[in-house]
Amino acid sequence: MKLVAQVRLLPTPEEASALEATLRACNRAATCASQVAFAKDLKDRNGLQGVYGELKARFGLSAQPAVRAVKKVVDAYAALGANVRAGSLGPPTCKRYRAAVGTLIGFRPQAAQPFDDRCLSWQYDARTVSIWTVAGRMRGIRFACSPDQLEPRHHIRWHELPGTAPVPLSAPTGPQTRRTPEEEGRSARRRLARRRRKEQRHATHVNHRISKEIVSVAQRTGRGIAVEALGGIRERVRLRRDQRGTLSSWPFRQLGAHLAYKARRAGVPFLEVDAAYTSQRCPRCGHTERANRPDRDHFHCRRRGQRA
Numbered sequence: 001m002k003l004v005a006q007v008r009l010l011p012t013p014e015e016a017s018a019l020e021a022t023l024r025a026c027n028r029a030a031t032c033a034s035q036v037a038f039a040k041d042l043k044d045r046n047g048l049q050g051v052y053g054e055l056k057a058r059f060g061l062s063a064q065p066a067v068r069a070v071k072k073v074v075d076a077y078a079a080l081g082a083n084v085r086a087g088s089l090g091p092p093t094c095k096r097y098r099a100a101v102g103t104l105i106g107f108r109p110q111a112a113q114p115f116d117d118r119c120l121s122w123q124y125d126a127r128t129v130s131i132w133t134v135a136g137r138m139r140g141i142r143f144a145c146s147p148d149q150l151e152p153r154h155h156i157r158w159h160e161l162p163g164t165a166p167v168p169l170s171a172p173t174g175p176q177t178r179r180t181p182e183e184e185g186r187s188a189r190r191r192l193a194r195r196r197r198k199e200q201r202h203a204t205h206v207n208h209r210i211s212k213e214i215v216s217v218a219q220r221t222g223r224g225i226a227v228e229a230l231g232g233i234r235e236r237v238r239l240r241r242d243q244r245g246t247l248s249s250w251p252f253r254q255l256g257a258h259l260a261y262k263a264r265r266a267g268v269p270f271l272e273v274d275a276a277y278t279s280q281r282c283p284r285c286g287h288t289e290r291a292n293r294p295d296r297d298h299f300h301c302r303r304r305g306q307r308a
Helices: 013-040 049-059 063-086 095-101 181-221 241-248 252-266
Strands: 008-010 120-123 128-133 136-144 225-228 270-273
Touching: 013 049, 013 063, 013 128, 013 136, 049 063, 063 095, 181 225, 181 252, 225 252, 252 270
Parallel strands: 225 270
Antiparallel strands: 008 136, 120 128, 128 136
């Protein structure tokens, strides 16, 4: 499970200038590495091993930023290959496919650049960060973040240099022509893909909210969290017709993962239990018997007399 902390740097004008120069140098280096990858069909880190020296000498990068620039190129071509295999770019005969496969991947001057903990370090008490730049190591750059993200996180390994901004796309102009059936099909697939990604983002957001509330209540009341092991839940649970569409597509495993890591962070005990016979088991003495549950809404332990 990767945790993302949103941090905003607050550099002085001189620091901002150095950071922007670093961002531009890293992206020029990545574009250079991409040119080699495209021309020689070298799309893995071992194949691009020979460009490290050139990136360091030509663009003023130290060893680790050069490594990260090459890794960004490798990841970009890996993503392109995954889209090709998934059919997201259409058939090989379509214009979009040919344009994507037949053109090298370039990087905007202010595209985000991943930095790891060899390129930057955090001073949490002082709320400052030390970052490598083409002008040398810059220390004491202030940053801001929400209070709950201020705790030391030794697992933070990535940071995107500032300076990126979304560019709005202009609306299409001119006369619109009727699409061919093939174009309509591709458009429908793209709409379905966008809708699927939107639903995934919604489900992730809801799971975060649910898990955060459960852990908060457990922490406030001094209790632990026990959840049913959710493996195979779709095969084991019978649903009403009006519930099938919603619950059959819900990411239960993700919810369990969110609960687990949030509970660990908060120091709340967390346990996954086998759901078999739990409705028949007495919470006090552990006696399990079918007769303990005379109906769905009532529980009566035949050994201890516990009722619920």
